[in-house]
Structure formats: C-alpha cells, structure tokens
Amino acid sequence: xxxxxxxxxxxxQYLPQLPPGGKARCPRCSSTLATRPPDxxxxxxxxTLTAAIVLIVANTSPLMGLSAVGRQASTTIIGGAYEMWLxxxxxxxxxxxxCAVIAPAxxxxxxxxxxxxxxxxxxxxxxxxxxxxxxxxxxxxxSEVMMLGILVALIKIAELATVEPGIxxxxxxxxxxxxxxxxxxxxxxxxxxxxxxxxxxxxxxxASAAAEAGL
Amino acid sequence: MNAAPLTAAQAGLVSCETCALLLRPADxxxxxxxxxxxxxLESRHHHSIQYTWALLTAAAICFVPANVLPVxxxxxxxxxxxxNIMGGVVFxxxxxxWPLAAIVLIASIMIPLGKLVALAYLLITVQRGSxxxxxxxxxxxxxxxxxxRWSMLDVFVDTFTVALVQLQPLMFVAPGPGVLFFAAVVxxxxxxxxxxxxxxxxxxxxxxxGQHG
Numbered sequence: 001x002x003x004x005x006x007x008x009x010x011x012x013q014y015l016p017q018l019p020p021g022g023k024a025r026c027p028r029c030s031s032t033l034a035t036r037p038p039d040x041x042x043x044x045x046x047x048t049l050t051a052a053i054v055l056i057v058a059n060t061s062p063l064m065g066l067s068a069v070g071r072q073a074s075t076t077i078i079g080g081a082y083e084m085w086l087x088x089x090x091x092x093x094x095x096x097x098x099c100a101v102i103a104p105a106x107x108x109x110x111x112x113x114x115x116x117x118x119x120x121x122x123x124x125x126x127x128x129x130x131x132x133x134x135x136x137x138x139x140x141x142x143s144e145v146m147m148l149g150i151l152v153a154l155i156k157i158a159e160l161a162t163v164e165p166g167i168x169x170x171x172x173x174x175x176x177x178x179x180x181x182x183x184x185x186x187x188x189x190x191x192x193x194x195x196x197x198x199x200x201x202x203x204x205x206x207a208s209a210a211a212e213a214g215l
Numbered sequence: 216m217n218a219a220p221l222t223a224a225q226a227g228l229v230s231c232e233t234c235a236l237l238l239r240p241a242d243x244x245x246x247x248x249x250x251x252x253x254x255x256l257e258s259r260h261h262h263s264i265q266y267t268w269a270l271l272t273a274a275a276i277c278f279v280p281a282n283v284l285p286v287x288x289x290x291x292x293x294x295x296x297x298x299n300i301m302g303g304v305v306f307x308x309x310x311x312x313w314p315l316a317a318i319v320l321i322a323s324i325m326i327p328l329g330k331l332v333a334l335a336y337l338l339i340t341v342q343r344g345s346x347x348x349x350x351x352x353x354x355x356x357x358x359x360x361x362x363x364r365w366s367m368l369d370v371f372v373d374t375f376t377v378a379l380v381q382l383q384p385l386m387f388v389a390p391g392p393g394v395l396f397f398a399a400v401v402x403x404x405x406x407x408x409x410x411x412x413x414x415x416x417x418x419x420x421x422x423x424x425g426q427h428g
Contacts, residue, residue, distance in 0.1 A: 005223035005230035005237055008353055009417040012221050012228070012237075028220065029353045029417070066379045068386065073379055080378035087377060089390045095398045096374050099367060128252040132233045139405065142364055142371075148322075149371025152307075152315055156372070157379060159310055160291075160386065192234045197250045 006031055037185050044186040045115040051178040052108050058171035059101060064154060068161030076168060077101055077146070103141040104175070110134035111182070114191060121194035128195040131188060144176045222417070224258045231256060260412040264338055270407035271334050277399045278327060285391035286373050292385060299393055300324065300369060322368040323397070330366075330404045333359050334411060344419040356413045363408055366401045370394060 002015045008031035015024055018036040026033055037043070058077065065074040075083070077100050085093035110130045117127050150169060157163050223230045223237065229246045230237050233254040240246035246256035260266075285297035298306065300323050307316035333355050340352060373394050380388040 003237055004235055005228065007230070007232065007235065008357075008413050009349075010222035010224055010230070010414040011417070012223055012226060029350060031353070063375070064379065068382060071382050071385075073381060075375065075378040080374045083378040083381065084374050084390055087390050089394060092370065092374070092390065092394050092398050095402065096370060100371070125253075128234070132252045132254050135233060139364065139409075142367055145365055145367045146371045148318070148365075149368050150375050152319060152368070152372045153375040153379070155312055155315055156303075156307065156310075156376060160380065161382075163379070188234070192236070192251060195251060198248075198253065199250070 004033060006033060034189060035187060037187050040185060040187040040190055041115060041118065044111070044182055045119075047178055047182045047185060048108060048111045048115055051175060051182065052112060054171050054175050054178060055105060055108055058168055058175055059105075061168040061171065062166035063150060063168035063172070064166050065164045066157060066161050067164075074166065077172075099140055099142040100146045103137045104143055104179075107134050107137040107141050110137065111186075118191050118194050122196045123191070123194050125196050125198050128192070131191055131195075135188070141179070143172055143179060147172050147176055222414075224414075224418075229256045229258050259414060259418075260410060263410060263412040263415060264342060267334065267338055267407050267411040270403050270410060271331060271338070274327075274400050274403035274407060275331055277396045277403065278331065281327075281393055281396035281400050282324070284393035284396065286369065286393040286397065287376060287388055288391055289380070289388050290386065297391060299391075300397065303369070303372070319369065319372070322365050326362055326366045327400050327404065330359050330363055330408070334404070334407055337411065337416070341415045341419075346419050349416050349420060352416050353413060356408075356411070356416070360408050363401070363405050366404075367398070370398045370401070 001017065003012060004015050005012050006026040006029060009026060009029040011026060011028050013026065013033075015034055018024060018034060020036055020038040023035045024033045025031065060076065062074040062076055063080075065072065067073075078097065081093045081097040081100065084090075084096060111134050114127050114131045114134065117123050147169075150172070154163050154165065227239060227243055228237055229240050229243070231249040231252060231254055234249060234252040236249055236251050238246070238249070238256065240256065243258060246258065248254065249256055282300055285299050286303065288295055288297035290296075300319075304316050304320045304323070307313075307319060337352060337356060337359075340348075373390055377388050377390050380386060
C-alpha cells in the first residue's frame with residue numbers, strides 16, 4: 001500500500017494494490033489516481049516504435065494534392081507552416097510547426113528513450129527528467145486537431161478545385177490512433193518505480209513522510 | 216485512520232505534480248525540486264489566481280480582434296475577398312456542409328468563449344471561498360482542460376488552405392491578421408488552464424465543512 005495525494009483535490013489516501021487492468025479513483029473528486037494496464041512497458045514500447053515510423057511517413061509525404069486549371073500543387077505538414085511564414089505570419093507559422101511537428105516528434109522521441117532505457121532497472125536519473133519533458137509536451141501535441149483541420153480545409157477547397165488526399169493524411173490518421181493507444185497502455189508509475197533518485201536519496205524518506213502524517 | 220479528510224497541504228506534505236511522489240519538505244514555503252523526476256514542487260501553484268486572471272484578461276482582449284479581423288483573403292482572377300472566422304462558418308454552411316459549419320462554429324467560437332467564462336467562474340468561486348458544488352466545478356475544470364486544444368482547429372484550417380491554394384496569379388489565398396490573435400487566444404487560455412490550481416477548489420472545504428467530520 002502506498003500513500004498518495006489526489007492530484008485534483010490534494011486528499012491524502014491509501015492506494016490499494018491494483019489487479020491487472022484495474023483502476024483507482026479518488027473518493028472525493030473521482031479523479032483517476034492510478035491504472036494498471038497489463039504488460040504496460042512492452043506494449044507501450046511496441047506502439048511508440050510504430051508511432052515513430054508513422055510519424056516520419058506523415059511528415060515527409062504529401063498531405064494532399066490540388067489540381068485546378070491544369071496546374072498542380074501539393075503540401076506537407078511543415079510545408080504548410082513554411083507557407084504561413086512566407087506569407088508574413090511568422091508567429092502563427094511557429095505555433096503550427098510546434099503543435100503539429102515539434103511537440104509530437106519530441107513526445108515520441110522522449111518516450112522511446114524512456115521506454116528503452118527503463119528496461120534494465122534501475123534506470124538513471126535523467127530518464128525521470130525525460131519522462132517529465134514528455135508529459136509536458138503532451139498537451140501541445142495536436143495531431144488529432146490538425147487532422148480535423150486538414151479535412152475542413154479539404155472540403156473548403158473542394159469548392160474551388162479538385163483535391164486529392166495523399167499518403168500523409170492517412171499516416172496522420174494512423175498516428176492519432178497510435179497516440180491514443182500509447183496513452184491508454186502506458187503506466188508512468190512503472191517507470192517512476194524504476195528510476196534512480198537525484199543525489200542518491202532513497203525512497204525511505206517517502207515512507208516516513210506518510211507515517212508522520214498519521215495515516 | 217482518521218475520520219476527517221486530510222489534504223497533503225494540511226499534513227505539511229507536498230505531492231509532486233509530475234510523478235505523484237509524496238514528500239515532507241523541510242520548509243513548506245520553499246519545497247524545492249522533486250528528487251525523483253526533477254519537477255518543481257509546489258503545494259499550490261505560486262500566485263495561481265493572479266496569473267490565471269492576467270492570462271484570462273489577455274485572452275479576452277485578443278478574442279475581439281480574433282473574431283473581427285479577417286483570417287483568410289481569397290483572390291480569384293483579380294477580385295479579392297476577405298473573410299473572418301464567422302465568414303468561414305457561413306461559407307461552409309451555404310456551400311451545403313452544415314455539419315462542418317457546426318464543428319467550426321463550436322471549435323472556434325463557442326469553445327474559446329466557454330473557456331473564458333468557465334475559468335472566470337472558477338476563479339471567482341475560489342476567491343469567494345465557495346464550498347458548494349466542488350464536484351461540479353472540478354468536472355468543469357477537467358472539461359476546460361480536455362477540450363481547450365480543439366479551438367486550434369481554425370488555425371490549422373487556415374494554414375493548410377493557404378499552403379495549398381497558391382496558384383498565382385489565377386487563384387491564391389493569403390492569411391489575415393486575425394489568425395495570429397486567434398492562435399494567441401488558444402495558447403493563452405491553455406496556459407491559463409494550466410496555471411489555475413484545481414486543488415484550490417477544495418481548499419475552502421477544509422476550512423469549513425471538513426472540520427465537522
């Protein structure tokens with residue numbers, strides 16, 4: 001048994017030993033405190049590796065092509081951001097590049113490093129730092145919003161010209177499902193249990209903190 | 216086990232927001248950094264209410280030009296036509312795809328507006344020390360956090376429309392100044408939701424009702 005404070009309401013409580021596939025909720029605010037997906041680290045690694053490959057395809061192949069009055073045009077994700085930059089919207093271009101390319105790519109990269117290095121515990125301290133960075137990238141990684149945005153753009157342009165979806169857009173679609181699958185499969189607590197603390201501090205302090213609280 | 220609910224803050228403990236490690240800091244005012252994940256330890260976000268109000272005010276100011284200024288200007292055979300966000304919704308509606316018009320309307324106008332109102336409501340109730348409806352308020356907060364990213368939709372629509380329709384000199388689309396303000400609204404409200412400390416919603420419970428138990 002472990003003592004935790006609810007991230008949403010700060011209530012101190014015991015976390016019971018969860019069965020595989022189990023889930024613990026806070027009794028006061030029903031925030032999810034912990035989950036225990038079966039085989040978490042192996043499955044998450046497999047999904048993250050797949051996502052890394054799909055991410056490369058999604059960013060290098062054309063998203064969609066357009067043909068009108070005998071002329072052809074096509075664009076990639078980063079090509080979209082670059083065109084905004086050329087048109088004088090440099091700040092918006094950077095926002096798009098960050099949310100559509102940099103944040104998802106960093107998330108995958110950090111997760112891949114974490115999942116590979118955590119396989120041989122104890123994992124060095126920097127693995128914990130990397131996982132923290134991966135989690136801070138997560139809200140800014142907007143592949144699914146971009147996907148919907150591209151679809152709306154496709155339909156809008158279809159009024160003016162003939163548009164054809166490219167390989168890139170199918171890859172983005174696959175990427176959305178992979179991101180969702182990683183989030184469901186991955187249990188960060190398994191990583192935290194294997195990570196070494198800074199300056200050789202030991203988990204005993206943690207136990208005594210809970211004991212002192214009088215729980 | 217005690218009957219009265221006890222929060223980590225009341226017990227003098229700090230829970231790491233990243234890795235959920237529970238620690239007893241030597242100085243509760245300056246807990247420092249988490250020894251496990253290196254994240255900054257904070258019992259409650261520093262000046263959470265002031266920062267959130269500031270970000271929210273900035274977002275509300277940007278919301279006006281975001282909706283008034285044009286986001287796209289289309290040039291077809293020499294004639295130019297600029298549209299703002301509402302114009303884009305009307306265009307989608309009149310061209311027959313009303314489900315898409317509804318999606319863009321919800322994502323671009325209703326979600327940002329709803330976020331501004333919801334965060335302001337949460338801030339005011341926390342400042343007044345309200346003890347009622349904490350469960351509903353935390354649910355509202357989770358919704359704001361979850362749904363906020365979707366208002367970036369219009370920025371992506373505009374970017375990919377501009378990127379693709381560049382058939383100079385026959386037909387081309389240029390971005391308008393509204394896009395920048397629009398992206399600013401989304402980013403500012405996302406940071407505001409992160410700055411707001413949801414644990415504050417429950418803190419006034421501990422000072423009042425919690426003591427009866």
